Amino acid sequence: MQQCKTLELLVGLFVASGIVALFFLAMHVSNLNPLTEDEGYTVYARFENSGGLKVKSPVSIAGVRIGRVTDIRFDTQTYESVVEMRIDKQYNTLPDDTSASILTAGLLGEQYVGLNAGGSEDYLEDGSVIEYTQSAIVLEKLIGQFLYQNKSDKK
């Protein structure tokens, strides 16, 4: 009987360690964070070109991540891309004339949405649209412009 008890105990420990490992993977390794992920509000921004922005790209203001991109769509009426962002609810005092631009972390890094706070008295709410936007910088276009400019300067 004694031996049977230790056996059960060891198996219990084994299963528990597996659950702990999975819990560790879920909480520490992945971005599963059920407490903060769902609470927040959604804002939209229209960009002429959203570049390499992806769903789940970070949304940050002054270098602090305050939300994530949740959806990117193409608007067939205006031929623009509509980026849907979920902002954490603790940052609910962003002015409604905040501007959004698509920036790149480092030269080759990931693209993210950078917000710049405006000066308005009213705040962005769930479903508001950010009016002032700046598209992603496409490196090829920039290089093309630069080359063109250089040629015309020489003439």
Place this chain on the structure above:
Amino acid sequence: MIQLTRQLGRFTLQSLAKLGRGSLFLGHTLSGLTDILLRPGLLIRQLYFVGVLTFLIIVISGLFVGMVLGLQGYYTLSDFGAEESLGVMVAASLVRELGPVVAALLFAGRAGSALTAEIGLMKATEQLSGMEMMAVDPVKRIIAPRFFAGFISLPILAALFSAVGILGGEMVGVGLLGVDEGSFWSQMQANLDFYDDIMNGVIKSIVFGFVTSWIALFEGYDAIPTSEGVSRATTRTVVNSAFAVLGLDFLLTAMMFGDD
């Protein structure tokens, strides 16, 4: 030429017959689930032999695999000045691939071969036919608890392997090589998704647990009941499990990570 064709044909027929026997055997084993629910003691005993005794080799290998990943990843990534991505590299490779696959290979070597030898010897010493004489179904009584023990153990072992490996990678990367601890973890968290990465790894390990236990038990049950037959069956278990795990891993990876 005729001889060759004849051999090829015989080989094909034998393989097909074996596959058929294996499938019937699997069905029979699965039908033993009700017996296990009535006698959980049998399952717990096998969980001890199959799972708990494999625990140590999994934890130690996981630790070393993680440490090696940390070292190798660091040297390659530091060439590009991207040491901060070490966490992502270690965690993604462990959770998606190495955890399930290496744990399954170790499991086949440590527990699968033992199962085959045990069942094969039971057959060779006519314990299985003895049970049948006593109107006890050996598949339900002997095989099914072992099968479900393997099926339950491997996902647990794979999760442990990944978790310990990530800690090993952190030990080397952060402790020895001086990668920033904050960016190690935050980059990992930012880039790994719970459902896309971790759950897919768990699904892989469930599939591997199913297949390796099945192969190990069937090879033992189907072994020629001599000492040579049992030794051959044990070898086949390890070889076939390795093939099955690696082949299925490719298929599952293509299915899971194919569309993005």
